[in-house]
Amino acid sequence: MTVFARRARASAGRMHPELSLVSYTLLGHLEERGGCRATDLAAHYALDKSTVSRQVAALERAGLIERRLDPEDHRVQVLHLTGAGEEILAQVTRSRRAAFRERLATWPAEDLIRFAVYLERYNAGPTGADSD
Numbered sequence: 816m817t818v819f820a821r822r823a824r825a826s827a828g829r830m831h832p833e834l835s836l837v838s839y840t841l842l843g844h845l846e847e848r849g850g851c852r853a854t855d856l857a858a859h860y861a862l863d864k865s866t867v868s869r870q871v872a873a874l875e876r877a878g879l880i881e882r883r884l885d886p887e888d889h890r891v892q893v894l895h896l897t898g899a900g901e902e903i904l905a906q907v908t909r910s911r912r913a914a915f916r917e918r919l920a921t922w923p924a925e926d927l928i929r930f931a932v933y934l935e936r937y938n939a940g941p942t943g944a945d946s947d
Contacts, residue, residue, distance in 0.1 A: 834903060834907060835870075838873065839904070840860070841870055842900055843904060845894055846904055850883070851893060852890075853871050853894060854867075878896060878897055879899055879900035879903055880896055
């Protein structure tokens with residue numbers, strides 16, 4: 816798992832030099848949710864608010880996300896992808912998928928099926944600090 820995580824971090828940097836694995840993950844979550852508050856990101860990923868704050872600030876400086884007032888509560892700011900953020904996320908996603916396809920191209924179908932089953936089983940397992 817450590818090698819897998821190390822490769823994921825390294826590949827994110829190769830896909831786009833300004834986009835760390837954490838940044839890619841946060842952008843993906845914002846896209847999936849259609850935007851959310853920074854505190855929601857921190858809670859979802861069990862990260863310290865200061866960590867998320869630094870990541871959000873870097874993504875804002877890069878022009879990949881923006882803050883908008885919540886239409887239902889103007890005291891709340893919601894993070895959204897910008898057009899540039901959507902494009903970078905799509906570009907990195909395409910590159911990652913191509914890399915996965917290349918890496919798995921020679922695997923027999925039975926191995927791919929077994930691998931997919933194991934990944935589903937792993938991802939369905941318990942979450943939280945006690946399960947890592």
